[in-house]
Amino acid sequence: MKKRxxxxxxxxxxxxxxxxxxxxxxxxxxxLYFEHAKQSAEHCEKxxxxxxxxLADWQRETMPVYRQSMDAIRAEGAKRGLxxxxxxxxxxxxxxxxxxxxxxxxxKKGVTCNKFGAVLTMYSTLLKR
Numbered sequence: 001m002k003k004r005x006x007x008x009x010x011x012x013x014x015x016x017x018x019x020x021x022x023x024x025x026x027x028x029x030x031x032l033y034f035e036h037a038k039q040s041a042e043h044c045e046k047x048x049x050x051x052x053x054x055l056a057d058w059q060r061e062t063m064p065v066y067r068q069s070m071d072a073i074r075a076e077g078a079k080r081g082l083x084x085x086x087x088x089x090x091x092x093x094x095x096x097x098x099x100x101x102x103x104x105x106x107x108k109k110g111v112t113c114n115k116f117g118a119v120l121t122m123y124s125t126l127l128k129r
Contacts, residue, residue, distance in 0.1 A: 055116075
């Protein structure tokens with residue numbers, strides 16, 4: 001419960017860290033887009049549309065942004081005095097907390113599976129760098 005409260009607090013916080021080009025808010029938003037891409041792929045696979053190779057290529061392409069986002073969240077935890085293990089726990093909780101909102105959005109709006117490349121391109125344009 002404490003980890004979830006800390007993760008929620010961190011995700012709601014708006015701050016920047018001088019050592020990182022990415023703000024905490026942008027990093028948290030990026031995690032949501034990465035989760036949306038993953039959940040979109042799972043949705044399409046369940047619909048019988050093979051999109052895993054496209055997702056894997058996109059993940060390789062966007063990996064630097066993903067790492068930068070995770071580092072920005074860790075930095076916010078460090079700034080708030082959390083130990084490294086606590087930072088990792090908060091990061092894991094924050095990642096987990098993105099799953100249900102992504103699933104709910106996809107269930108409500110759907111995914112254009114036959115144009116999955118365009119879906120990934122859209123997510124790429126939304127990522128903060």
